Amino acid sequence: MALLITDECINCDVCEPECPNGAISQGDEIYIIDPALCTECVGHYDEPQCISVCPVDCIIVNPEHTESKEQLQAKYEKLSGK
Known part of the structure; x- marks a missing residue:
């Protein structure tokens, strides 16, 4: 499941540098979050870093891009060349 930033975003700039995949x-x-690059931090951290730093809780699971933990792990491995 890729993540999605809702229109409640206040453009505070804290999420972008936290993303290990540059999504x-x-x-x-x-x-915005690129679903092709978002692994919900699987392979990097135990929880999505953007969600943990967002001060307005505007980052949700993108219902148009649902993926299992296994699919997210495979995407991480492909993106990282592992």
């Missing part, structure tokens, strides 16, 4: 970037109005 978060500034969109037209708010930050």
